[in-house]
Amino acid sequence: MSSHVIDVEPGKTSSFKDKVMALLPDGGNLNLCLTCGLCSSGCPATGLEDMDPRKFLRMAALGLDDEILNSPWAWMCTMCQRCIHACPMKIDIPGLIANVRKNWPVENQPKGIRSSCELALKNDTCSAMGATEEDWQFVVEDVAEEVRETQEGFEDLQAPMDKEGARFFLNQNSREPVTEPDEMVPLWKILHLVGADWTYGTKGWAAENYCLFCQDFEKWEKIVRIKAKAVDDLGCKVWLNTE
Amino acid sequence: MKFTVQDPCQLVRKSLGDPIAEDLRFVVKSVVGEENLIDMQPNRSNNYCCGGGGGFLQSGFPEARRYYGRRKLDQILETGAPYCITPCHNCHSQIHDLSEHYEAGYHSVHLWTLICLSMGILGENEREYLGPDLAELGL
Known part of the structure; x- marks a missing residue:
């Protein structure tokens, strides 16, 4: 789904993902992704904002905090949890999304x-x-x-x-x-x-x-x-x- | 007359699971007749969200919301049913809007409307979401 290459800074780690892992039960399993793509292939939000659940999670894992924290895609995922249902590792991507939403400044949240x-x-x-x-x-x-x-x-x-x-x-x-x-x-x-x-x-x-x-x-x-x-x-x- | 039913994510996958999806089907079949319910695929806990949840209806991204809803629209149309029963407020609003926007022609109805219709107690002012084929039935 990606239309452009994202540069990843070598050695960069995600502070945001770690913060969210501390909040979710079992860390939301956020480190267990096998990159299989079952989440994305069954997600109706795949393709919106050049994003999908797997990509969002991978970006979090790669420390691309600014990109995920500013993506309006967090408001287009309905947190329906079908990705968790499909995921062999039960990764709580909606839990990650919820915390991204929470991180948005109140004045920028959808009115x-x-x-x-x-x-x-x-x-x-x-x-x-x-x-x-x-x-x-x-x-x-x-x-x-x-x-x-x-x-x-x-x-x-x-x-x-x-x-x-x-x-x-x-x-x-x-x-x-x-x-x-x-x-x-x-x-x-x-x-x-x-x-x-x-x-x-x-x-x-x-x-x-x-x-x-x-x-x-x-x-x-x-x-x-x-x-x-x-x-x-x-x-x-x-x-x-x-x- | 055929009907399909939307399993609300909030009710089924996110809280009470497949048993409540079976209860829902028991009620729907009792109301419309067993042979008249055509399930969407996939369904129950594996159901697709309609795109009305999580605040999407109010978040100010109607184009994205309707792009999301295309998957649900296609699943509904695939059943061939002219009615989609939506036992959740968000699902009802979104599935109704999808039909209007894409001129899909199906109707989106609350479960309570059909329960009362089947019992012959649905009043004249309680038929907003019925199509012309059912609007006069039992009046």
Whole structure:
């Protein structure tokens, strides 16, 4: 896939790869590459930015830190882990990618990801689209009311909010309440018909967490803790994540 | 009417593995009929990512994202199914966008839509992602 020759400085070693190896379980096996190429041949991101998983790993091993740390390819690998699945040595290339993303200065990270991460911290809803507790409650009740009034057999349909002691705490991607609320209804109907004891929460209901994608571990954890607390505060036994 | 199903990486390979992929197929077959599910190749834990994960949908590289998605698009088209069931939000958005962008003609649907359709309880406003062949069914 390479279109140009990369000069490697003799004797140069990777400080970045070693740093990442110290963070990953078993060092992510990053030194075990046999260069077989199974990762790259089954990776849909192969060819983007003149890069592929094997090349990225080899460049890390050769100490080409500047090149890998500045390659936008880190944002084009989806960290789907198929390369690990295919790899005979189980090398954690996505783990390497995650740490490259983390290394990007915040101001240079893709704005769509970074701003969604920041926005989720504005409200206890954790909504990356900025939906407030009031917006959420209004939409859910409004849609449920319409179904009760217009759909035969669902006169008793409930979309419970903050129901203490419910078995299931269900969360929801912000896209539904914000842009296509009717898409929530089929799920409610299924839960209704099977007699599930479930609830939404006014806090911590948003399923998404973009801080994971920019590898902002502190903010990611903060969001997870807000969500987990919302589940615990209602005494729910099972946290159902729809995403 | 044939259907294929996307195994979400997050649900299958990255967390619950092949057993949940089998559960998914149990539900899908119950809904659409056993003979109407056509699997993509490869599938289950060996499935290809659609290109919607890892924040790719929001990262501002639409051309790269759709180049990535071409592999998934080809796998879907290879099944010949006019519907791809996408039980993950990112997969749904990406696979829907791929069909629109490449004018591939297949439909991308949530699993819950088909469950309710098969039970005869899918409301009029809950059919955004169904094609004209199923849009009026059971109303």
